[in-house]
Amino acid sequence: MTVTERQVSAYIAGQAADARVRFELETEGMTLNIGPQHPATHGTLRVIVRLDGEQVVWADPVAGYMHRGYEKLCEVRDYAQVTTLINRIDWLGSFCNEVPFILAAEELMGIEAPPRAQYIRTVLFEMGRVANLTLFLGDMAAQVGALTPVFYAFRDREYVLNLIEAATGGRFHPNFDRIGGLKEDLPKGWIDETKLVMRKIRGFCDEIDELLIGNRIFEERCRGIGVIPRDVAMEYGLSGANARASGIDFDLRRDEPSPLAWKDADWKVWTHPDGDSFARYWVRQQEVREATRIVEQLLDGLPSGPIRAKTPARIRVPKGETWVHTENPLGEMGFYVVSDGSPGGPFRCKIRTPSFSNVSIVPWLLRGVYVPDVITILASLYFILGDIDR
Amino acid sequence: MTPIVALHAAYWNETILRLVVALAIALTGAGTFVYVYLFKMVSHLQSRLGPMETGPHGSLQLMAEVVKFIQKEDVFPRRSDRTVFALAPFVVIMSTLMIYVVIPAGPRLVVSRLDVGALYALAISSLSVIGVLMAGWASANKYSLIGALRGTGQLIAYELPLVLAVVGVVMMAGSLNLTTIVTAQSRFELFGFRGLGLYVIPQFVGFFIFMVSAQAELTQTPFDMPVAESELVAGYMTEYTGMRFLVFFIGEFATAFALAGLAAVMFLGGWWFPGMGAGWGHLAWARELVGFGVMFAKVMLLGFIIFWVRFTLPRFREDQLQAFAWKFLIPLSLANILVTGIAKVAAHA
Numbered sequence: 001m002t003v004t005e006r007q008v009s010a011y012i013a014g015q016a017a018d019a020r021v022r023f024e025l026e027t028e029g030m031t032l033n034i035g036p037q038h039p040a041t042h043g044t045l046r047v048i049v050r051l052d053g054e055q056v057v058w059a060d061p062v063a064g065y066m067h068r069g070y071e072k073l074c075e076v077r078d079y080a081q082v083t084t085l086i087n088r089i090d091w092l093g094s095f096c097n098e099v100p101f102i103l104a105a106e107e108l109m110g111i112e113a114p115p116r117a118q119y120i121r122t123v124l125f126e127m128g129r130v131a132n133l134t135l136f137l138g139d140m141a142a143q144v145g146a147l148t149p150v151f152y153a154f155r156d157r158e159y160v161l162n163l164i165e166a167a168t169g170g171r172f173h174p175n176f177d178r179i180g181g182l183k184e185d186l187p188k189g190w191i192d193e194t195k196l197v198m199r200k201i202r203g204f205c206d207e208i209d210e211l212l213i214g215n216r217i218f219e220e221r222c223r224g225i226g227v228i229p230r231d232v233a234m235e236y237g238l239s240g241a242n243a244r245a246s247g248i249d250f251d252l253r254r255d256e257p258s259p260l261a262w263k264d265a266d267w268k269v270w271t272h273p274d275g276d277s278f279a280r281y282w283v284r285q286q287e288v289r290e291a292t293r294i295v296e297q298l299l300d301g302l303p304s305g306p307i308r309a310k311t312p313a314r315i316r317v318p319k320g321e322t323w324v325h326t327e328n329p330l331g332e333m334g335f336y337v338v339s340d341g342s343p344g345g346p347f348r349c350k351i352r353t354p355s356f357s358n359v360s361i362v363p364w365l366l367r368g369v370y371v372p373d374v375i376t377i378l379a380s381l382y383f384i385l386g387d388i389d390r
Numbered sequence: 391m392t393p394i395v396a397l398h399a400a401y402w403n404e405t406i407l408r409l410v411v412a413l414a415i416a417l418t419g420a421g422t423f424v425y426v427y428l429f430k431m432v433s434h435l436q437s438r439l440g441p442m443e444t445g446p447h448g449s450l451q452l453m454a455e456v457v458k459f460i461q462k463e464d465v466f467p468r469r470s471d472r473t474v475f476a477l478a479p480f481v482v483i484m485s486t487l488m489i490y491v492v493i494p495a496g497p498r499l500v501v502s503r504l505d506v507g508a509l510y511a512l513a514i515s516s517l518s519v520i521g522v523l524m525a526g527w528a529s530a531n532k533y534s535l536i537g538a539l540r541g542t543g544q545l546i547a548y549e550l551p552l553v554l555a556v557v558g559v560v561m562m563a564g565s566l567n568l569t570t571i572v573t574a575q576s577r578f579e580l581f582g583f584r585g586l587g588l589y590v591i592p593q594f595v596g597f598f599i600f601m602v603s604a605q606a607e608l609t610q611t612p613f614d615m616p617v618a619e620s621e622l623v624a625g626y627m628t629e630y631t632g633m634r635f636l637v638f639f640i641g642e643f644a645t646a647f648a649l650a651g652l653a654a655v656m657f658l659g660g661w662w663f664p665g666m667g668a669g670w671g672h673l674a675w676a677r678e679l680v681g682f683g684v685m686f687a688k689v690m691l692l693g694f695i696i697f698w699v700r701f702t703l704p705r706f707r708e709d710q711l712q713a714f715a716w717k718f719l720i721p722l723s724l725a726n727i728l729v730t731g732i733a734k735v736a737a738h739a
Contacts, residue, residue: 038623146705152436217612220710221706372708
């Protein structure tokens with residue numbers, strides 16, 4: 001069956017399930033709570049699914065089990081302290097969270113970090129992406145039943161985390177980005193080691209090619225499952241690899257003018273026309289490969305100079321508001337920062353996280369699928385709970 | 391009136407001794423699989439070490455696990471059907487242990503040389519379906535129920551190709567007796583070569599079907615939909631803890647050992663090895679020991695394949711798995727029987 005045929009049959013199945021509920025009200029289905037304590041939900045997402053046999057009639061994601069009130073907390077911290085909080089939003093690629101906030105603050109203050117700092121920021125950003133998506137590549141395999149790739153993913157992610165730790169001092173929560181630049185310069189010998197590790201990560205991608213991409217069972221489980229057509233993806237505000245897997249050629253790293261150094265590297269935005277779980281997996285795998293290439297190129301062309309612009313000893317952000325968004329591992333992450341000119345922190349900080357929008361499509365997407373496909377679809381949408389409830 | 395026990399004291403002594411030895415072999419076999427494959431081989435496949443602290447190279451870890459399970463509280467879910475819930479693991483392990491009765495581990499090392507041994511073993515192994523269904527239904531848990539229903543459907547679907555795969559072997563050997571099947575393989579000549587006479591060569595299709603169906607019978611990946619850890623959270627075993635979970639666990643690995651043993655007997659010649667024929671004279675006891683070692687080596691080889699596949703492949707979806715059994719394996723096994731029959735008639739003509 002081709003993808004479109006499957007799409008049609010999934011749609012018909014959904015309609016049929018609907019009709020059955022409408023006309024045979026006496027048939028009692030089963031309500032199944034997937035989560036909040038369930039291995040497929042990466043944390044504490046709860047998906048209430050109404051089942052007819054093993055077919056999902058409707059599904060409803062319930063977020064909020066991990067709400068930590070970060071937007072409010074940002075208002076009572078000053079700008080330097082906020083990065084500690086927002087590290088913990090998408091905890092697998094945490095450096096990527098700091099960057100848009102610091103960029104927003106810099107924009108309000110009219111400061112620009114020196115080129116070396118921008119390059120290192122971009123390198124660490126892409127390494128955060130590699131660390132994050134590498135784990136996805138393994139975890140998706142674990143969700144569809146293959147237990148070995150997830151251990152390979154943990155093994156190779158460890159190399160990246162070690163390097164992030166060497167440069168920033170923190171494995172998961174670097175807290176390294178500062179207004180006007182970075183905390184410190186790179187340690188000695190870091191560049192060569194990083195290039196070596198990026199080669200290892202590409203080796204991991206090749207391993208994934210052999211273990212999963214070419215595996216008949218994996219394709220059977222993922223192809224044509226959870227198809228998101230292009231227009232639906234647009235309507236639900238999907239971003240990142242989920243949107244690109246539906247054929248939307250959209251990547252903020254390329255499309256948005258940014259002080260970061262992506263424009264200086266030669267890389268490609270991959271899209272996939274199918275919009276199914278397999279496409280999402282494949283696009284993310286290509287993204288890891290591209291990210292390793294960006295890191296290598298930027299390290300080759302790393303400019304010398306200071307890593308921090310001149311900033312006042314006491315940060316005071318003038319009155320104003322701004323919106324800065326970047327292409328994070330999970331998708332478009334944006335900070336809307338309003339400053340009232342007071343010496344404290346932001347007056348208001350609205351955080352747009354990709355996972356929240358990406359999960360909002362779940363009720364539409366899960367209709368008419370089977371329970372095993374629920375797991376495949378949730379895994380391939382790839383959300384992180386800290387990113388939904390922040 | 392003399393009781394029958396007294397009449398056949400020698401018979402009962404021997405039978406009880408054989409049963410105790412079979413039970414010991416079943417338990418140590420399951421333990422060997424758990425340690426060698428689940429703990430160590432899989433760990434090394436997945437670039438980790440596995441247990442290393444308890445005993446040399448972690449070899450006593452299993453003891454620690456068993457002790458841990460035994461001392462745990464025996465928890466019953468509040469709305470469970472207590473009797474059925476309590477009995478289910480024992481039904482599963484009973485069906486497993488009864489397979490061991492007919493597997494020949496050496497020329498004379500067998501509890502019973504049943505004339506319908508192959509049929510008996512496969513029929514008994516399918517009894518575990520009842521235990522699975524009992525466990526899932528009595529747990530009062532939706533995940534368990536889904537797991538049990540999937541498990542039942544799967545075990546029934548894969549029972550058929552499992553039996554049909556064996557039919558080819560039975561036709562070639564001309565017997566359902568497992569000991570006879572082994573001796574028939576030792577006499578079987580293929581293209582004039584006697585040493586290559588294992589049934590796995592002419593019956594390679596049957597061997598493939600048997601191993602695939604065995605994997606499904608064990609509910610192991612790629613056919614582990616009933617226990618899917620990332621999805622149903624161990625399916626029908628979700629609510630079990632402590633001793634009863636341990637019984638399920640032993641049952642799973644003892645079944646793996648038993649099915650590997652059946653495959654070794656029927657396709658790899660069991661305890662037979664070139665030179666294992668008659669003529670050992672007064673060293674017949676040594677022949678038993680060597681035969682046991684050969685059989686053990688073959689079982690371990692097949693166990694390696696089972697666990698290698700288990701930890702490498704993703705799992706099928708329930709409907710794909712059923713389609714695979716009914717649309718592919720069963721027609722293939724029927725074709726295999728047909729070809730075997732034609733070849734057998736042609737060889738005699």
